[in-house]
Amino acid sequence: MTQTLPSKSDSGTAQNVGPSRRTFLKWSGVAAGVAGLAATTTGLGSPSPARAATEGMADADRTVWSACTVNCGSRCPLRLQVKDGTVVRVLPDNTGDDQLGSQQVRACVRGRSIRERIYNPDRLKRPMKRKAGTKRGEEQWEEISWDQALTEIAEKMDDIKARYGNEAFYIQYGTGVLGSTMACSWPPEATPPARLLSLYGGYLDHYSDYSTTAITQAYPYFYGGWVNSNSLDDVANSKLQVMFGNNPLETRMSGGGHVFVSQQIKKENGVRTIVIDPRYSETSVALGDEWIALRPGTDAALIAGMIYVMVEEDLHDQEFLDKYCIGFDEEHMPEGAPKNASYRSYLEGKGPDGVEKTPEWAAEITGVDASTIRRIAREIANAKPCAITQGWGPQRHANGENTARAIFLLACVTGNPGIPGGGTGARESSSGLAIASPFYSQYPNPSDKIISCFSWLDAIMRGPEMNTYNSAVGVKPAPGVRALKVPVDDEGNPENTSLEVPIKALFQYGSNSLVNQTGDNNESVDILQDESMAELVVTCDIMYTVTARYSDYILPGTSTSEEFDFHNGQNGGPMAYGIVSEQAIEPMYETKSIFDICTELAAKLGIEEEFTDGKSREDWLRQTIEESRKEDPDLPTWDEWKEMGIYRRNAGPVVSMTDFREDPEANPLGTPSGKIEIYSDRLATLAQAWDFGTFREKRQGDVITPLPEFTATWEGALEARENEEYPLQVIGHHFKGRTHSSYGNVKVLKEAHTQTAWLNPIDADERGIENGDAVFVFNERGTVQLRAFVTPRIIPGSVSIPQGAWYKPLPSADFSLPEGTNPEKPVDVGGSVNSLTSLHPTPLAKGLPSHTTLAQVTKAGSGALEDIEDRYYEPYSADAVGMSEEN
Numbered sequence: 035m036t037q038t039l040p041s042k043s044d045s046g047t048a049q050n051v052g053p054s055r056r057t058f059l060k061w062s063g064v065a066a067g068v069a070g071l072a073a074t075t076t077g078l079g080s081p082s083p084a085r086a087a088t089e090g091m092a093d094a095d096r097t098v099w100s101a102c103t104v105n106c107g108s109r110c111p112l113r114l115q116v117k118d119g120t121v122v123r124v125l126p127d128n129t130g131d132d133q134l135g136s137q138q139v140r141a142c143v144r145g146r147s148i149r150e151r152i153y154n155p156d157r158l159k160r161p162m163k164r165k166a167g168t169k170r171g172e173e174q175w176e177e178i179s180w181d182q183a184l185t186e187i188a189e190k191m192d193d194i195k196a197r198y199g200n201e202a203f204y205i206q207y208g209t210g211v212l213g214s215t216m217a218c219s220w221p222p223e224a225t226p227p228a229r230l231l232s233l234y235g236g237y238l239d240h241y242s243d244y245s246t247t248a249i250t251q252a253y254p255y256f257y258g259g260w261v262n263s264n265s266l267d268d269v270a271n272s273k274l275q276v277m278f279g280n281n282p283l284e285t286r287m288s289g290g291g292h293v294f295v296s297q298q299i300k301k302e303n304g305v306r307t308i309v310i311d312p313r314y315s316e317t318s319v320a321l322g323d324e325w326i327a328l329r330p331g332t333d334a335a336l337i338a339g340m341i342y343v344m345v346e347e348d349l350h351d352q353e354f355l356d357k358y359c360i361g362f363d364e365e366h367m368p369e370g371a372p373k374n375a376s377y378r379s380y381l382e383g384k385g386p387d388g389v390e391k392t393p394e395w396a397a398e399i400t401g402v403d404a405s406t407i408r409r410i411a412r413e414i415a416n417a418k419p420c421a422i423t424q425g426w427g428p429q430r431h432a433n434g435e436n437t438a439r440a441i442f443l444l445a446c447v448t449g450n451p452g453i454p455g456g457g458t459g460a461r462e463s464s465s466g467l468a469i470a471s472p473f474y475s476q477y478p479n480p481s482d483k484i485i486s487c488f489s490w491l492d493a494i495m496r497g498p499e500m501n502t503y504n505s506a507v508g509v510k511p512a513p514g515v516r517a518l519k520v521p522v523d524d525e526g527n528p529e530n531t532s533l534e535v536p537i538k539a540l541f542q543y544g545s546n547s548l549v550n551q552t553g554d555n556n557e558s559v560d561i562l563q564d565e566s567m568a569e570l571v572v573t574c575d576i577m578y579t580v581t582a583r584y585s586d587y588i589l590p591g592t593s594t595s596e597e598f599d600f601h602n603g604q605n606g607g608p609m610a611y612g613i614v615s616e617q618a619i620e621p622m623y624e625t626k627s628i629f630d631i632c633t634e635l636a637a638k639l640g641i642e643e644e645f646t647d648g649k650s651r652e653d654w655l656r657q658t659i660e661e662s663r664k665e666d667p668d669l670p671t672w673d674e675w676k677e678m679g680i681y682r683r684n685a686g687p688v689v690s691m692t693d694f695r696e697d698p699e700a701n702p703l704g705t706p707s708g709k710i711e712i713y714s715d716r717l718a719t720l721a722q723a724w725d726f727g728t729f730r731e732k733r734q735g736d737v738i739t740p741l742p743e744f745t746a747t748w749e750g751a752l753e754a755r756e757n758e759e760y761p762l763q764v765i766g767h768h769f770k771g772r773t774h775s776s777y778g779n780v781k782v783l784k785e786a787h788t789q790t791a792w793l794n795p796i797d798a799d800e801r802g803i804e805n806g807d808a809v810f811v812f813n814e815r816g817t818v819q820l821r822a823f824v825t826p827r828i829i830p831g832s833v834s835i836p837q838g839a840w841y842k843p844l845p846s847a848d849f850s851l852p853e854g855t856n857p858e859k860p861v862d863v864g865g866s867v868n869s870l871t872s873l874h875p876t877p878l879a880k881g882l883p884s885h886t887t888l889a890q891v892t893k894a895g896s897g898a899l900e901d902i903e904d905r906y907y908e909p910y911s912a913d914a915v916g917m918s919e920e921n
């Protein structure tokens with residue numbers, strides 16, 4: 035077998051390990067139409083490639099507007115060409131221009147390959163039920179009719195409701211159809227299952243999201259609520275750009291390309307860019323003038339070291355700190371705060387730890403040498419203004435709340451919030467359209483209890499033991515607010531709320547988070563396989579995903595190309611836009627839209643009339659646009675919008691927090707002091723009240739600190755040095771080959787962007803690993819087998835396994851495993867980083883610590899490469915588990 039081995043080059047996308055041609059060609063499409071696709075893409079009817087790109091096939095029956103609606107943080111229109119009822123070609127937006135604010139929205143490689151998602155061998159075809167007597171995940175399915183599936187689900191729901199009440203129902207985090215309106219999959223309250231469950235008596239809601247759990251909870255204590263930084267195009271006004279773990283060139287691949295255009299502006303204006311990331315990311319490659327490689331989870335130490343230098347050399351913006359902030363020095367502390375509790379005291383070693391936060395101290399923790407820390411501290415302080423942003427990688431860590439606040443702090447110490455060219459240290463702003471949501475606002479959830487989006491496995495196991503103090507169980511503050519507000523009594527102490535019952539029924543719609551996207555796949559499976567815990571697991575997806583595999587009922591959904599919908603644009607920068615997609619093709623197989631599924635389930639539950647309110651899907655969409663037009667008459671009508679596909683307008687660049695900057699007294703923040711709180715006395719209170727270790731062992735770093743200080747955490751950079759068994763820090767970056775797990779089964783994308791473990795040559799040499807070798811990455815929680823990408827693009831001591839690959843566990847007995855692997859755990863040959871990560875939540879937010887994981891890497895034995903090669907391209911397929919083929 036011939037193999038294309040990865041190149042050692044460290045630029046661009048050279049990490050890819052090519053598949054063998056044999057496995058690639060082995061693939062065959064499921065639908066008859068697919069056979070014709072190869073011919074059409076070779077240019078039939080297309081006079082020139084350029085024309086083909088926008089005009090496509092001359093003999094297509096029609097071209098309709100559709101969209102890519104997955105959660106990549108962008109949102110792209112697609113023009114689907116249909117011939118004989120089959121999508122034969124995907125064309126880009128052909129409207130707009132090349133000016134920022136009215137730019138064309140060009141779909142990325144994923145959206146452009148959407149046909150291979152529509153006509154994928156893994157498409158779910160008809161409802162399936164787990165066979166009686168088998169365990170979840172054993173993949174023994176019985177195909178059943180829609181009527182049987184929905185009747186049985188309704189009966190089980192009634193039974194659970196009678197025994198436990200509505201708090202036992204949970205809508206899983208799921209963002210696969212985030213970009214739609216009638217097919218929306220998140221936030222829960224904006225989904226068809228939520229309308230159904232609200233009418234049925236309510237459900238347990240979740241706060242925050244897997245993207246931003248830690249930073250969402252950090253915000254209120256620092257800025258009083260969510261604020262963005264300036265939009266990226268505002269970089270034209272900056273003297274320097276500093277990006278902490280922000281990788282928009284991979285995580286914002288379209289959104290109208292404002293990232294690319296804005297960064298062109300950066301280049302034209304000669305704005306130097308420093309990227310601070312354990313990896314030399316795509317953004318560092320394309321934009322970075324300097325890459326600062328730091329150990330994962332240590333940004334707060336780097337920042338302390340830098341601010342130490344700024345203070346020492348009087349480069350900090352004392353005026354800004356005095357006027358807009360509290361907590362920086364002893365002269366500006368909230369009443370009642372202890373002595374020496376200010377950030378300056380922390381730097382000077384006057385706080386409880388007694389350690390001066392010199393650059394040498396920071397160097398020891400971060401791996402960035404002290405002279406570099408001094409140099410960039412001076413550069414950042416002297417560049418006025420300086421655009422400091424963070425992605426969400428830095429906060430997806432064991433104490434990500436403090437990291438997020440530390441990056442905000444750097445922006446404040448340098449006086450950058452609220453001015454052009456500056457920013458808040460948060461992620462970049464983007465404009466949007468205000469769209470009404472009549473379908474979802476009509477029946478709010480009658481239950482106002484809320485848990486962290488990451489706590490549902492705990493709630494399955496021990497719901498009634500969970501309360502505010504030990505698990506941040508809360509009360510929903512207001513519709514649409516997804517941060518937890520902890521109510522306090524007259525003394526300022528948090529009020530306690532408890533769950534009454536465990537979660538018993540789980541609904542996954544557009545979610546692969548039951549298993550695969552949450553964390554610790556193997557433990558999640560163990561919990562789900564105990565049927566005394568979760569009693570009903572229903573999944574609606576378009577693919578036979580990992581989550582589908584562990585469900586009781588699988589309901590096959592239609593894809594966006596099979597539906598009418600409205601999609602609010604995202605990340606167009608200064609451009610706000612929206613897309614109306616038309617139904618391109620008939621629903622495939624026996625698939626149904628989530629609106630129809632919920633309508634039919636509502637009928638079984640006796641609430642159909644309320645559910646639809648007598649309106650069709652299109653009626654609701656029309657109403658959505660009509661109601662939005664009442665507030666914003668410039669918007670097109672539904673019919674006009676349908677015709678034009680995409681509507682856009684220039685909303686202008688965003689500079690955030692200008693009101694506060696101009697007049698902080700008149701425009702106070704939502705913090706108790708109305709100012710930016712570098713020291714938060716509410717966090718000081720929570721630090722006392724919060725109870726760690728009740729049912730998860732308290733681990734290092736499970737602390738809340740009033741200041742955004744560095745905390746050494748479990749499985750963090752410091753622990754890595756002491757841990758001989760698992761000395762490597764594993765992160766799992768968001769990857770261009772997939773949007774999480776979505777598109778993860780598209781062959782061309784797998785071929786172009788192969789799943790590998792990034793490993794520094796120093797670590798590889800120590801282990802006798804060469805580029806392209808098969809390796810095991812393992813810890814107590816699991817073992818993953820995949821190829822190594824040996825590259826100086828990652829800091830020594832760290833490994834990155836791009837998140838979202840599909841978990842594929844095989845019995846460990848089939849492998850000859852190295853010492854240190856846990857034989858009780860299967861070997862994941864799909865390469866999911868969540869086979870290694872932990873379910874231990876972050877301290878304040880109870881969020882995902884996905885990028886905090888220790889593991890070891892060793893070379894896998896002979897034969898492993900061929901194994902990987904063979905398994906990598908085979909479909910996960912529903913056909914393989916007993917679904918019939920005929921359409």
Ligand SMILES: Nc1nc2c(c(=O)[nH]1)N[C@H]1C(S)=C(S)[C@@H](COP(=O)(O)OP(=O)(O)OC[C@H]3O[C@@H](n4cnc5c(=O)[nH]c(N)nc54)[C@H](O)[C@@H]3O)O[C@H]1N2
Nearest residue numbers: 106245279285330331425426427428767768769770773774
């Ligand atoms: N192509 C593609 N785009 C996507 C997605 C996808 O799956 N694929 N997912 C979308 C979604 S839902 C989200 S939430 C966003 C996610 O966007 P992010 O959360 O920003 O993405 P990550 O890749 O997790 O992290 C960004 C960078 O942070 C780095 N990093 C990790 N740990 C640390 C640290 O401790 N400190 C510092 N300074 N850097 C660190 C990573 O190496 C990475 O380069 O992306 C969106 N866009």
Ligand SMILES: Nc1nc2c(c(=O)[nH]1)N[C@H]1C(S)=C(S)[C@@H](COP(=O)(O)OP(=O)(O)OC[C@H]3O[C@@H](n4cnc5c(=O)[nH]c(N)nc54)[C@H](O)[C@@H]3O)O[C@H]1N2
Nearest residue numbers: 208209210245544545546547551575591774775776837884
């Ligand atoms: N280790 C680690 N884990 C992570 C992260 C990380 O950085 N590291 N990032 C986290 C983040 S930020 C996020 S947002 C989550 C994302 O986690 P999820 O929201 O679960 O995202 P996906 O894996 O893309 O799953 C979306 C599902 O929707 C399905 N879907 C797509 N289109 C349709 C449709 O039209 N109809 C139906 N019915 N289904 C559809 C897809 O097939 C897919 O199964 O992952 C989190 N997990």
Ligand code: SF4
Nearest residue numbers: 102106110142145288
């Ligand atoms: S994956 Fe994101 S950037 Fe790519 S086409 Fe879809 S919405 Fe656009």
Ligand SMILES: [Mo]
Nearest residue numbers: 105244245246
């Ligand atoms: Mo996310």
